[in-house]
Amino acid sequence: DAKTTQPTSMDCAEGRAANLPCNHSTISGNEYVYWYRQIHSQGPQYIIHGLKNNETNEMASLIITEDRKSSTLILPHATLRDTAVYYCIVRVEGAQKLVFGQGTRLTINP
Amino acid sequence: DTEVTQTPKHLVMGMTNKKSLKCEQHMGHRAMYWYKQKAKKPPELMFVYSYEKLSINESVPSRFSPECPNSSLLNLHLHALQPEDSALYLCASSPMTEPRGKLFFGSGTQLSVL
Numbered sequence: 001d002a003k004t005t006q007p008t009s010m011d012c013a014e015g016r017a018a019n020l021p022c023n024h025s026t027i028s029g030n031e032y033v034y035w036y037r038q039i040h041s042q043g044p045q046y047i048i049h050g051l052k053n054n055e056t057n058e059m060a061s062l063i064i065t066e067d068r069k070s071s072t073l074i075l076p077h078a079t080l081r082d083t084a085v086y087y088c089i090v091r092v093e094g095a096q097k098l099v100f101g102q103g104t105r106l107t108i109n110p
Numbered sequence: 111d112t113e114v115t116q117t118p119k120h121l122v123m124g125m126t127n128k129k130s131l132k133c134e135q136h137m138g139h140r141a142m143y144w145y146k147q148k149a150k151k152p153p154e155l156m157f158v159y160s161y162e163k164l165s166i167n168e169s170v171p172s173r174f175s176p177e178c179p180n181s182s183l184l185n186l187h188l189h190a191l192q193p194e195d196s197a198l199y200l201c202a203s204s205p206m207t208e209p210r211g212k213l214f215f216g217s218g219t220q221l222s223v224l
Contacts (some may be wrong), residue, residue, distance in 0.1 A: 034211045042218075043215030044153065044200070045215070046214070049209055095211075096165055096210070099155060100152035101152060
């Protein structure tokens with residue numbers, strides 16, 4: 001699976017949009033981008049995934065660049081409960097593994 | 111029911127003890143996973159079961175022994191662990207059809223080895 005690079009930490013004000021970047025410059029055509037988050041002392045939680053089109057669900061939006069070498073997870077109106085570690089993961093279609101990188105520690109400030 | 115239930119939530123054991131961690135899901139998922147997570151580190155994959163058969167073992171020491179008795183249950187048997195095995199052990203499940211990368215995780219078992 002392609003390697004991902006994320007900032008170690010980010011801060012965002014409550015009520016503002018949180019934009020979390022992820023670089024995956026070696027991604028191949030059959031690799032999906034997945035985002036998970038892990039709130040302290042809980043198991044990781046699936047947020048969203050995409051292949052090449054932008055995706056939106058009740059939790060977030062995923063913007064993938066046209067060349068697919070990077071993506072951005074957008075939390076439109078961040079709340080204090082969105083404070084967590086966010087993982088960007090690239091996974092080959094059909095693969096059995098899901099491998100976590102270091103992630104971004106997002107802190108939402110009041 | 112979209113929950114993965116892990117028991118116990120906390121476990122303290124000595125290095126000579128034998129214990130088991132349990133995981134249960136009723137979503138009909140046929141892939142189940144064990145991950146290990148040390149403090150302030152990302153989860154590390156240990157084992158993957160597909161259709162109740164072990165399909166991936168990430169070179170985990172034999173003192174960890176997984177078992178999948180049926181499609182809803184996953185166990186992790188622990189024997190002669192070391193203090194460095196203290197960690198959060200996470201179980202997850204996923205469907206066998208895409209998006210297979212959509213895993214559902216339990217809250218984990220916090221293990222302390224004394």
